[in-house]
Structures are given as structure tokens and as C-alpha cells.
Amino acid sequence: xxxxxxxxxxxxxxxxxxxxxxxxxxxxxxxxxxxxxxxxxxxxxxxxxxxxxxxxxxxxxxxxxxxxxxxxxxxxxxxxxxxxxxxxxxxxxxxxxxxxxxxxxxxxxxxxxxxxxxxxxxxxxxxxxxxxxxxxxxxxxxxxxxxxxxxx
Ligand SMILES: [Zn+2]
Numbered sequence: 277x278x279x280x281x282x283x284x285x286x287x288x289x290x291x292x293x294x295x296x297x298x299x300x301x302x303x304x305x306x307x308x309x310x311x312x313x314x315x316x317x318x319x320x321x322x323x324x325x326x327x328x329x330x331x332x333x334x335x336x337x338x339x340x341x342x343x344x345x346x347x348x349x350x351x352x353x354x355x356x357x358x359x360x361x362x363x364x365x366x367x368x369x370x371x372x373x374x375x376x377x378x379x380x381x382x383x384x385x386x387x388x389x390x391x392x393x394x395x396x397x398x399x400x401x402x403x404x405x406x407x408x409x410x411x412x413x414x415x416x417x418x419x420x421x422x423x424x425x426x427x428x
Pocket of ligand 1: 421
């Protein structure tokens with residue numbers, strides 16, 4: 277595991293930094309009110325709940341995968357069963373992968389709140405905007421860059 281990832285996980289484990297977050301340091305878009313500490317704390321709570329949910333999803337998917345691996349040792353299996361099992365395993369791996377990705381994004385978001393650079397678009401550097409972040413706390417791109425990315 278890279279040190280960057282360990283750092284991100286640390287932001288979720290030791291939460292003592294939460295009380296020293298400066299809401300005024302977080303960017304917001306023209307026409308929006310600056311962040312209040314209540315809003316920032318809501319955001320942190322939401323991210324923590326999401327992180328816990330994704331962690332549970334990763335664990336469950338990995339558990340299922342381990343079960344499937346244990347079950348594939350039997351000899352003389354019907355090729356159709358093997359095919360169905362492979363399909364299930366692929367699905368489980370996709371689930372595990374996307375849960376792990378969302379978990380990682382949640383941790384990165386949390387860490388960037390801690391480090392005071394949350395809310396800036398990672399592509400253009402403009403504020404992502406409170407409206408968008410309150411709906412998608414894990415967003416790392418502003419609406420414009422996100423739409424451009426989706427068109428590619
Ligand atoms: Zn952008």
C-alpha cells in the first residue's frame with residue numbers, strides 16, 4: 277500500500293482533526309454562501325457513513341470471493357456449473373472493485389477536507405461548488421469538467 281493511501285485511511289481513523297477544520301478555507305462558487313462549520317461537519321459525517329458502507333461492501337464481496345475459491349476445488353464438475361461460477365465470480369469482482377474505488381474516493385475526500393484543499397476541481401482548479409458537493413461529497417471534478425469527461 278502506498279503511503280498516500282495510508283494517509284487517507286488515517287484521516288478516517290483518527291478524527292481529532294475534525295474540530296480544527298476551517299470552513300472558510302474551503303472554496304465555493306460565485307453566488308453561493310461560504311461554508312459553515314455545520315455544513316462541513318455534515319459533509320464529514322456523510323463521508324464517514326459512506327466509507328463505512330463501502331468498507332462493508334468490500335468485505336462482503338471479498339468474503340463471497342473467498343467462498344467461491346474454496347468451492348472450486350471439487351473434481352468432476354459440470355462445465356456449465358464452472359461457467360456459471362465464473363460469471364458469478366466476475367460479478368463479485370466487479371462489485372468489490374467499484375466498492376473499493378468508492379471507498380478510496382471517500383477517503384481522499386475526507387483527507388482533503390482535513391488538509392484544507394477540498395472542493396477545488398482537480399482538473400481546472402475552480403471551486404466544484406457547495407451545491408454539487410453536498411449531493412456528491414466524493415466529487416473531484418466541477419460540473420463542466422465532469423461533463424467534458426463523460427463526452428470523451
Ligand atoms: Zn473543472
